[in-house]
Amino acid sequence: MKKQSIGSFRRCLNQISGMATETMRRIVRSGQFPVKGLIIIFLFISFSGVSQPFQKTEKGVVAHCNSVDVEIQFFSNSIVRVTKWPNGTSFTKESLSVIKAPEKTALRIQQDGNFLNLRSSRLMVQLNLDNGQVTFLSGNGDVMLSESKSGAEFIDFDDAGVKTFSVSQSFNLDEEEAIYGLGFQQKGRMIQRNLVMNMIQNNTESFVPFFQSVKGYGLFWDNYSPTTFSDSSNVTTFSSVVGDCIDYYYMAGANADAVIAQMRELTGQVPMFPLWTYGYWQSKERYKSQEETVGIVRKYRELGVPLDGIIQDWQYWGSNYLWNAMEFLDQEFPNPQKFVDDVHALNARMIITIWSSFGPMTKQYRELDAGGMLMNISTWPQSGSTLWPPKLDYPSGVRVYDAYHPEARDIYWKYLNDGLFSLGIDGWWMDSTEPDHFDWLPEDFDFKTYLGSFRRVRNAYPLMTVGGVYKNQRAVTSDKRVFILTRSAFAGQQRYGANTWTGDVIASWETLRNQISAGLNFTLSGIPHWNSDIGGFFLWEFPEKLNDSEYRELYARWIQFGAFCPMMRSHGAEAPREIFQFGTKGEHIYDAIEKYINLRYRLLPYIYSTSWDVTANQSSFMRALMMDFASDKNVWDINNQYMFGKSILVSPVTEAMYSDKVNGSFDKVKSSSVYLPEGADWTDFWTGVRHRGGKTISKESPIDIMPLYIRAGSILPIGPNVQYASEKDWSSLEIRIYPGANGEFTLYEDENDNYNYENGLYSQIHFTWNESKKTLTIDARKGSFSGMQNERIFKVVVVDESNGIGMDSHVIDKEVKYRGRKTVVKL
Known part of the structure; x- marks a missing residue:
């Protein structure tokens, strides 16, 4: 039978079956029927039941569509697995990435002609029983993603003597739909459309066959062989060299955070990293003796x-x-x-x-x-x-x-x-x-x-x-x-305490800029810990090495960017990268480097609390602007700015601004452009000046200034000056309030380097700012742990142009002695 006539045949069969069933009911109710006729009717109903092209399972359905079998499994209300394989074949697969067991999910399964609809409380999956095409819809019935018609492909493949297939599946995306993820590459792209990507792990690229859409869904292609991802305005395709089946997961989420949460639920949650991993790290290729290595640490201590x-x-x-x-x-x-x-x-x-x-x-x-x-x-x-x-x-x-x-x-x-x-x-x-x-x-x-x-x-x-x-x-x-620092990653690696770096990249301004989109797309793949070699690994474009004044500027700007990554780590070949290689205190580059190392440490209470948010609430450190401002289409393709945590907008300087520098020309003031997303007001971290969102501004960016803006309503804890992360406790913290909107923040603390937090040994202090009443509410502390500060001082600052400038506030609005009980502060 021709493929196009199968659907008509099934519809006809269903109609006849329905007519036969109703006739049977009438005859039984009348009590007048010949035995022979009853037998014929029962046989016909039985035949039509046997010919049903699908069977229900505990998790969904298995359907026989033309020459392909399709299984749809609900892992939760929001996560669906789709597998396909040729009729007459079989396979056994245990996923290397997926660790979630399917939940018992309430489903409504209804057939409408040659379409089979499976509904959970969050989404609907529609299967075309004629051609095996799968479509995913929101709970409201809006089409989110659909497979292309006849988009599944199986080609016989001999895999070292094992008969299997090369597999491919195509999807239809909206023409203007923005998607993100797929691991990290060195292309400088934010939106991953209109490209061909050969996905095979290498030194400077890590591939994760997962993307998420600005529409609010994610797709994970669960295959580990070399894979090609291709996209055009017409079709988006995953094609893998080896696969016994097509195997992918669709996950629904209201926003990027929700999609990431689903991906981590599927492939594993993020454990807490030690506090000391968020300090500053020094490295080079390579320290050649134990005396040299220890001497570097000692030198930093001597310099303070x-x-x-x-x-x-x-x-x-x-x-x-x-x-x-x-x-x-x-x-x-x-x-x-x-x-x-x-x-x-x-x-x-x-x-x-x-x-x-x-x-x-x-x-x-x-x-x-x-x-x-x-x-x-x-x-x-x-x-x-x-x-x-x-x-x-x-x-x-x-x-x-x-x-x-x-x-x-x-x-x-x-x-x-x-x-x-x-x-x-x-x-x-x-x-x-x-x-x-x-x-x-x-x-x-x-x-x-x-x-x-x-x-x-x-x-x-x-x-x-x-x-x-x-x-x-x-x-x-x-x-x-x-704690693992590693050069490559795959889906699910976030569950293993690993921070991935971008490999042996070449030092250049373009490379620095490319690291931003690399880190953001990696984050949008569900893996939050990421970093790069500050300064670039190879100095091929700078033959004078550290004697090249442009390279020294590049290094200072990369340090600034590194201060706002999940790990701040300097490393490279061909020349050492320690701070004292860039001059002495009082010189522009040295001072700029020292300034941002110190800023990193002052922000540790904010960073460590963000780390807890990542672990407990599936959040992210580096946040593409579309994560928090998806309604502002201007941010969808911004590849050189991001949020660090949910409060700090970071705009790294990624071009040479002092190429004519000689004899003190660093004093010349240069500017860079910054887009402030619509939907919030923004306060300049360095000046306290507030700006409305939804516009591009010019920010003066001398060698020691990277544009930083704090979102209105943010509550920012500022820690003490220290020489290492745990040198001083957090018994005295500056609490900065950036007015203009209501806001909240949770300060998290634990024992810094063990897994006792998994047993509930940690504390949280929740802060809430009420903009109209100008009050800061410090809730009662929740939880406890060994060594916890029972009494502490919070120095509260409401930031404006006269105080809270940069790293040091000039005026403290109120000093609060906190003993763990709820406290309301009027400001």
Whole structure:
């Protein structure tokens, strides 16, 4: 039967079935019927029931549509899974990203001709029983997203001897619809439309096959093989090299925060990071001895510049044949325990690099190789010699480990625990977690991992290796929060205590600007912790390195941006990046760097409370302007501004403003343009001047000023000047009120570095500002924890042009002694 006639046949069958049923009822009621006629009617009704093209399940339905089977499963009122596969085939799949079990969801399932409608309290899914097309509608019946007609495609594929398919699914988006997410790339794009994206993890791009729409929904394509995302004004498509089925999740949300909340409900929530991770971090490629590394920390302490951590980069293990031995085998690190203890004695933390591969002379290599848990792909380093360029006639023999294998992940942790964690190392810099992969030979992708071919699971590698470290450390102790800095990510990685950076980017003004949209789209993919190498990793465009005055300006501007990222971390190759490399106190660049490091620390109460909001309420640190001002279409495609938390608008300077600088020309005042979103008033953080939203203004931006604006109604806690995050308690805080609207803020505190908060050991103090009454209400404290401040002082400032300027307020409006009870302050 031709495809176009199937629907007509079904409609006819349904009509005849209905007529037969009604006739049967009349005959039974009359009591006059021949037995033979009754049997015929029953047989016809039974036949029409058997031919129903769908079956109800506990979670939804399975339908047989032409040559494709379709299953629709409700995971909640707001999350729906759609799977499709060719008739006559079968598959078994356990998602690597999705950890949510389906909830029992009340559904109404109705058939209307050849359309099947499934309704929850939040959305409706419509299935065309003729062609298998799925459409998603809001609770009000508005079409949110629809598959393209005949948009599902299955092409036979031989995956290293396993018969499977290449799969593709197309969708129809509104022509002007803005979508975001898909991980991070270096393209400077905010809206992810009208492009083709080849999604395979690499050094400077992490791909997450998830996007969300400004209309209020998200779509997660649950596939780990190399995937192409393509979009035009007509059709949007995910196409994956390997897939036993098409498998995706639709999630409904009223706004971007709600969609992110659904994505995290599906793939995992965000644990709290230690307080010390939100301070300032110094690194370079590389510190070559324990004396040098400790000396950097000591120098910061002598200068009085705040610092919370130092990062030890590679080759502390010795030669490339000992690559990633997870032990200090280089003679320049003769006393590892003293090394770690010396850093801790200076009230700093240390994280250290570990890789996804091992040299042939390491213990890990031998044990993993014996179990068949090493992959045969070309990776870094290619030479056993550390000389540059690599001497390929002396191959390193380094091999990537099979992170898909649970036993391999345990072996990895065993050596990490014995060699480094036992010394008191505070966190892990997991480099090359994409992993590094050269040549890309067909046989590389044919390699049989624990979960099938490398091709099948390629993009999920970072999720597996990062997850292995997180889970194993959690099993060892709950006294120390897991912190992982990593170069690659995949959907669900937010549940593993990992902060992803954008890889080895090249220093330039364009690169700096591109980091903003990269971080925002990564956040909109559901993963909130992100950062970049402050100053850029490679200095290829600045041959004079730090002697180049333009680079020094670029570095200062990148520091300013870094102060308003989830992690503030300076790093790079070819030249050191410590503050004292940029002059001395009293010089423009040095002072600008120091100013923003200090500002970062003054904002720690705000940042740490935002961290709790991320964990407890599925919020985000870096917020694209469309997240809070979606009704203002002017912000939809702004790629160089964002909200940091829900109060601070950040507008990084991303172009050279002092290219003619010589002999003090930094004193020249330059300006930059800032768009203030409609729907709020905005106060200049540096001057206290208030502006109406919905317009572009010019802001003077000398070398030490990055435009910052505070949303009206914000309540901003300002902490003390410190040398490291936990140096002083928060018994005395400045509470800044930015008038112009009602507002609220919750100050969060806990023990800073353990998992006791999971058992309720934390406190919250809720502040509310009433604009019309000019009152600040400080609610009774909720909760408690060991070491909590029972009494404290809040120095309240209502910000205007005469006070609350920049980091230091000149006038305190009221000083409040707070003992945990509700207090109302009239201002």
